[in-house]
Amino acid sequence: xxxxxxxxxxxxxxxxxxxxxxxxxxxxxxxxxxxxxxxxxxxxxxxxxxxxxxxxxxxxxxxxxxxxxxxxxxxxxxxxxxxxxxxxxxxxxxxxxxxxxxxxxxxxxxxxxxxxxxxxxxxxxxxxxxxxxxxxxxxxxxxxxxxxxxxxxxxxxxxxxxxxxxxxxxxxxx
Numbered sequence: 001x002x003x004x005x006x007x008x009x010x011x012x013x014x015x016x017x018x019x020x021x022x023x024x025x026x027x028x029x030x031x032x033x034x035x036x037x038x039x040x041x042x043x044x045x046x047x048x049x050x051x052x053x054x055x056x057x058x059x060x061x062x063x064x065x066x067x068x069x070x071x072x073x074x075x076x077x078x079x080x081x082x083x084x085x086x087x088x089x090x091x092x093x094x095x096x097x098x099x100x101x102x103x104x105x106x107x108x109x110x111x112x113x114x115x116x117x118x119x120x121x122x123x124x125x126x127x128x129x130x131x132x133x134x135x136x137x138x139x140x141x142x143x144x145x146x147x148x149x150x151x152x153x154x155x156x157x158x159x160x161x162x163x164x165x166x167x168x169x170x171x172x173x174x
Contacts, residue, residue, distance in 0.1 A: 001077070004084025007043050011036040011085070013107035026105050033113045040085070041117040044078055048121040052128030060133065067126060074122025082118065086110045 014033050017026040051070060059066040086109060112118070138144060 001080050001084050003043050003047055003077070003081040005088060005090055007036075007040050007081060007085035008088050008110060009090040010043075011039045011110055013110060015105050016108045018104045018106060023106075025108075032108075036110055037112055037114045037117050040081070040112060041120045044081055044117070045120040045124050047077070048074055048124035049128050051121075052125035053132070055125070056129045056132040060136075063133070067129065070125040070129060071122045074125045075118075078118045078121040081121075082112060 012032040012035050014030050014036075015026040016023050051074065055066050055070050089110070
């Protein structure tokens with residue numbers, strides 16, 4: 001999946017130091033962990049918006065299956081992106097951290113520290129679909145009229161016209 005590979009390419013790795021006590025974060029003030037979460041949210045959120053727009057344009061006729069597909073597919077795609085991005089390392093991995101003498105500094109594995117970003121893809125896909133459908137429904141609504149305008153003289157479908165509103169044609173003049 002290209003999203004996982006792109007996330008692996010763009011995200012920085014946090015530096016860890018390997019010493020006598022095991023592996024620990026070399027620089028506790030590093031922003032690499034937050035940056036990895038941010039890149040994940042940007043990539044999956046953008047793809048979620050694209051999926052929502054395409055689904056609305058193509059599949060508005062069967063709304064419930066499309067929404068279920070957006071939600072389920074978005075969750076699956078988010079987990080696949082996480083798995084592939086944390087498994088494959090692409091791009092230059094640089095480690096810049098001050099280490100104490102006798103310790104080795106290595107790049108850490110790419111992972112999410114904020115698990116809430118996993119819902120970016122399905123949430124934005126379903127949200128954009130709903131927003132577009134709501135805007136389309138409002139624009140096509142027969143009840144929509146400008147603020148302060150007089151009510152539409154045409155009766156709503158299924159209602160009988162008011163007694164004085166009938167057009168009886170030339171036969172009414174006799």
